[in-house]
Amino acid sequence: MTTSSLDRRDLLKLGAGAALGLMATRLGAEEAAPAAPRPVLEPWNPRTAKAMPTRNLGRTGHLVGIFSLGGQAAIEQPHNEAIAVPLIERALDLGVNYLDTSARYGGEARWSEQYLGRVLKRRRAEAFVATKTHARDRDGSLRLLETSLKLLQTDHVDLWQLHAMATPADVDAVCAKGGALEAFREAKEQGLVRFLGLSGHTDPQVLMEAIRRFPFDTVLMAFNAADPHHLTFQPLLALALEKGMGIIGMKVPARGRLLASWTPPPVAQQRGAVKATRPGTLTMREAMGYTLSHGVSTVIVGVDNVAQLEENVRIAREFTPYAPAQLRELEARAFPVMGQAQFYKRDAPQNPK
Secondary structure (H helix, E strand, C coil): CCCCCCCCCCCCCCCHHHHHHHHHHHHHHHHCCCCCCCCCCCCCCCCHHHHCCEEECHHHCCEEECEEECCCHHHHCCCCHHHHHHHHHHHHHCCCCEEECCCCCCHHHCHHHHHHHHHHHHHHHHCEEEEEECCCEHHHHHHHHHHHHHHHCCCCEEEEEECCCCCHHHHHHHHCCCEHHHHHHHHHHCCCEEEEEEEECCCHHHHHHHHHHCCCCEEEEECCCCHHHCCCCHHHHHHHHHCCCEEEEECCCCCCCCECCCCCCCHHHCCCCCCCCCCCCECHHHHHHHHHCCCCCEEEECCCCHHHHHHHHHHHHCCCCCCHHHHHHHHHHHHHHCCHHHCCCCCCCCCCC
């Protein structure tokens, strides 16, 4: 790693109007910022600034493109190197500078981290790399991190996150003596990780409680146009904005379930309690535009092929924020698929009849 000024060793009860005000302030300041060169922290992809708008990743000091590559879909499939590795290469070529993965992606073999490592061994300086631990204890988390570093072929990760925080018990476990947060502090002190975050898509209150207990740098949260219709993540978004955190949006198209171009499989073949009963109602441009219009730093999206990747980068490059009335219209259009588009949330409902 090339060092920068960083030393590697070294409200919440806001109403909807206040939350939207914070979002508008953040969007206005960043989208309208002059294009004059500014110092950037490494790692940095020199193509990013020309490829798409960039935003601050909260208080980390890093700039990220508004579209980032998720580590699932093609990148977690077993024995898929012929597709996954060129896809990652192409993402960097297109100006993507944030790569997301997890110790859980790709099963026990951790294919996602493997494929990323085969690219990062040559192009580490171009990518802000984020991975996750699903262990809730110190020792288990450190073991997962050790393997992550080996598979990613790097001596450090830029962002290490608690993966899929879903219940109050998860929060208690990571905060307890011998919990994962002890590993987080140690890993940062040793220069193995630079920033600390958490992720979740089940219950916003769980993530909010964790943020109150520990000064995380970032939050990776589910947020799409169906969000207002059940267990909304808006209060979490407002809290993260208030605290100056980097906010990474996920579940933007809800694994395709929000898209009009998606055809659901027969219900009998679907796993999980919430069934997809109809095609979605939005385009990918609308789905990404909705999330990006709410003050997030970036969105991560998994892709199946290079064509999808190139289309998503094109959407990011052409992005302009939606007005409030347009956002309400997208939410209304998402209502018929509000169940399948929020299948990941606690007590997720079925689609309305």
